Amino acid sequence: MAFKLTYKPFGERAILIEWPSKIDDAILIDIINFKQKIKKSNIKLLVELKSAYNSLLIIYDDFVNNFKAEKDIIEKIYSSVESLEKIETFLWRIPVCYDEQFGLDLNDISIEKKLSKEDIIKRHSQAIYTVYFIGFLPGFLYLGGLDKSLHIPRKETPRLHLEKGTVAIGGGQTGVYPNASPGGWNVIGNSPINFFDVSKEQPCFAKAGDRIQFYSIDLKEYQNIKILVDAKVYQIESEVIND
Amino acid sequence: MIKVLKPGFYSTIQDFGRFDFQDFGVPYSGVMDKKAAALANALLGNNEDEAVLEMTMTGAILQFNNQTQIVISGADMSAKLNDDHIKLDKIVNVKPNDVLSFGKLNMGFRSYLAVLGGFKAETVMRSKSMYQNITKQFMLLKNDELAILESLPISETQYASIRFDNSYMNCNAIEVFKGPEFDSLTKKQQDDLFLKSFTISKDNNRMAYQLEEVLENNLKPIITSAVLPGTVQLTPSGKLIILMRDCQTTGGYPRVLQLKESALNILAQKFTGKTISFKLNSKY
Numbered sequence: 001m002a003f004k005l006t007y008k009p010f011g012e013r014a015i016l017i018e019w020p021s022k023i024d025d026a027i028l029i030d031i032i033n034f035k036q037k038i039k040k041s042n043i044k045l046l047v048e049l050k051s052a053y054n055s056l057l058i059i060y061d062d063f064v065n066n067f068k069a070e071k072d073i074i075e076k077i078y079s080s081v082e083s084l085e086k087i088e089t090f091l092w093r094i095p096v097c098y099d100e101q102f103g104l105d106l107n108d109i110s111i112e113k114k115l116s117k118e119d120i121i122k123r124h125s126q127a128i129y130t131v132y133f134i135g136f137l138p139g140f141l142y143l144g145g146l147d148k149s150l151h152i153p154r155k156e157t158p159r160l161h162l163e164k165g166t167v168a169i170g171g172g173q174t175g176v177y178p179n180a181s182p183g184g185w186n187v188i189g190n191s192p193i194n195f196f197d198v199s200k201e202q203p204c205f206a207k208a209g210d211r212i213q214f215y216s217i218d219l220k221e222y223q224n225i226k227i228l229v230d231a232k233v234y235q236i237e238s239e240v241i242n243d
Numbered sequence: 244m245i246k247v248l249k250p251g252f253y254s255t256i257q258d259f260g261r262f263d264f265q266d267f268g269v270p271y272s273g274v275m276d277k278k279a280a281a282l283a284n285a286l287l288g289n290n291e292d293e294a295v296l297e298m299t300m301t302g303a304i305l306q307f308n309n310q311t312q313i314v315i316s317g318a319d320m321s322a323k324l325n326d327d328h329i330k331l332d333k334i335v336n337v338k339p340n341d342v343l344s345f346g347k348l349n350m351g352f353r354s355y356l357a358v359l360g361g362f363k364a365e366t367v368m369r370s371k372s373m374y375q376n377i378t379k380q381f382m383l384l385k386n387d388e389l390a391i392l393e394s395l396p397i398s399e400t401q402y403a404s405i406r407f408d409n410s411y412m413n414c415n416a417i418e419v420f421k422g423p424e425f426d427s428l429t430k431k432q433q434d435d436l437f438l439k440s441f442t443i444s445k446d447n448n449r450m451a452y453q454l455e456e457v458l459e460n461n462l463k464p465i466i467t468s469a470v471l472p473g474t475v476q477l478t479p480s481g482k483l484i485i486l487m488r489d490c491q492t493t494g495g496y497p498r499v500l501q502l503k504e505s506a507l508n509i510l511a512q513k514f515t516g517k518t519i520s521f522k523l524n525s526k527y
Contacts, residue, residue, distance in 0.1 A: 011501040016423050050469050050493075052493050053468070055466075134266060139268055179376040196376070203368075204268075
C-alpha cells in the first residue's frame with residue numbers, strides 16, 4: 001500500500017519523511033519496507049535512518065545542498081517495485097514480576113480503574129504488543145497495543161528515580177525502562193531482562209515490527225532469572241512469527 | 244598518563260560522537276563546541292575528531308605523568324601550567340609532574356584540552372564520548388587516571404602560529420532553519436520567535452538548553468518523532484527547549500526550529516542568563 005508522504009528538510013543534513021499522522025500497523029510495515037529499499041539503494045552519503053511511529057529521518061554525512069534533487073531520488077525509491085527479502089519477525093516473551101515490591105502504583109490504578117490487581121496484570125500480560133521503534137533512551141521500546149481499559153494519564157509529578165527494568169503504563173502506552181531513569185508513568189512491575197546491552201553490535205534484542213508479550217513471574221522466579229541474566233546466560237523465549 | 248587531582252564542575256571525555264546507533268535510542272553525544280575541539284586537535288596534528296577533555300564552567304586540576312604536548316581551546320578559564328599562565332590555541336610542552344590548573348572563567352563556558360595523539364579512553368559503540376549507561380564512566384572523578392600516548396612520536400612539523408578568531412563565543416545571533424512544525428505556528432508566534440530575544444535559563448546542560456521567555460502556544464503535541472541536536476522544541480507551557488549533543492533520539496513536542504550546526508558551537512559557549520536571538524536562514 002502506498003501512502004501519501006511529505007518530505008521536509010530537517011537542518012542541513014537530514015530529510016524528514018512523514019506518513020499520515022496516526023499510529024497504525026500498516027504504516028509501520030510501510031516504513032520498515034521503505035527503510036529496506038533505501039538501504040539497498042546505496043544513496044550516496046547516507047549515514048543513518050531513524051524511524052518512529054509515522055516518520056523516517058534520513059541523515060546524510062554531508063550537507064544536503066539540493067533538497068529538491070535529493071527528494072526526487074528518495075521518492076523514486078519509495079515508488080520502486082522491488083522484491084524485498086522477508087525480514088524475520090519475532091515474538092519475544094518477557095517475564096515481569098508484578099509483586100507489590102515493584103508494582104508501586106498497582107493499588108492506585110486498581111482503585112481508579114475499578115479493576116482488581118489480578119485483572120490489571122491479566123490484561124497487561126494477555127495483550128501482544130507491537131514494537132514500533134526504539135527511541136527516547138537507549139533500548140526503550142515504543143509499544144502499541146495496550147488494552148484500552150488500562151489507559152491512564154501520566155502521574156502529575158514524575159518520579160525522579162525509576163529502577164532499571166521498571167514496567168509502567170502512561171497514556172495509551174506501556175514500556176520497560178532499560179536503565180534507571182526519571183519517569184512519569186504508572187509503575188506496575190519490573191522485568192529482570194536486559195533491554196540494552198552495550199557489549200553487542202545489535203544492543204537490543206527486539207526491532208521495529210517484532211512483537212512482545214509479558215508473562216507474570218513471582219519474586220523467586222525473578223531472582224532466579226536475574227542471576228542468569230547477570231551471568232549473561234539467560235535466553236529470552238522467542239518464536240518466529242509467520243504472518 | 245594524566246592524574247585527575249580535581250575534576251572541575253563537569254568534565255567529560257568526548258570525541259565527535261556516537262553515530263549509527265540512533266535507531267537503538269542511543270544519543271550522539273560528542274563535543275559541545277566542535278569548532279574549538281577540532282582546532283585544538285588540528286594544532287597538535289591529531290585528527291580533528293580525536294578524543295579531548297571537555298571542561299564546563301570550572302576547569303580540572305591535572306597532573307601529567309609523562310612528557311607530551313597539549314593545546315587548550317574554547318572557553319578562557321585562565322589556564323596555568325605550574326605557575327605560568329598559558330595561552331589558548333597554542334602548543335604547550337609538558338614535562339612529567341607538571342600540573343595544569345584553571346582559574347577564573349573569562350570568556351565562553353566550555354574549554355577543551357587536547358593531548359598529542361588524543362585521550363586513550365574506553366571505546367563503546369565506536370566512540371569514546373562519555374554517556375551514562377553507555378560508557379562505564381560518565382564524568383571525570385577525582386583520582387581518575389587518563390591514558391595518553393606514553394612515548395612521543397618524533398615531530399618534525401613546525402606549526403605556524405595561528406591567529407584564531409574566537410569572536411563567535413560572544414555572538415548572540417543563533418542561525419536557524421524552519422523546523423518540521425514551524426508552519427503550524429501562527430504568524431504572531433513565528434514573528435515572536437525572531438523579534439524577541441531569549442534568556443538561557445539555569446536548566447542548561449549537555450542534553451538541552453531551556454529558555455526563560457514563554458511563547459504563546461496552542462499547538463498540540465505531535466506523535467513521537469525524530470529529534471536532533473539543535474532541534475528547538477515548544478512545550479505545552481510555551482517554553483522553548485534547544486536540544487544539545489546528549490539529547491534523546493525522539494520527542495513529542497513540536498519542533499519549531501532547527502539550529503544551523505555552527506550555531507550549536509556558539510550556544511555551547513553560553514550559560515545561564517546570557518541572551519540570544521534567532522536569525523532565520525531561509526536556504527531550505
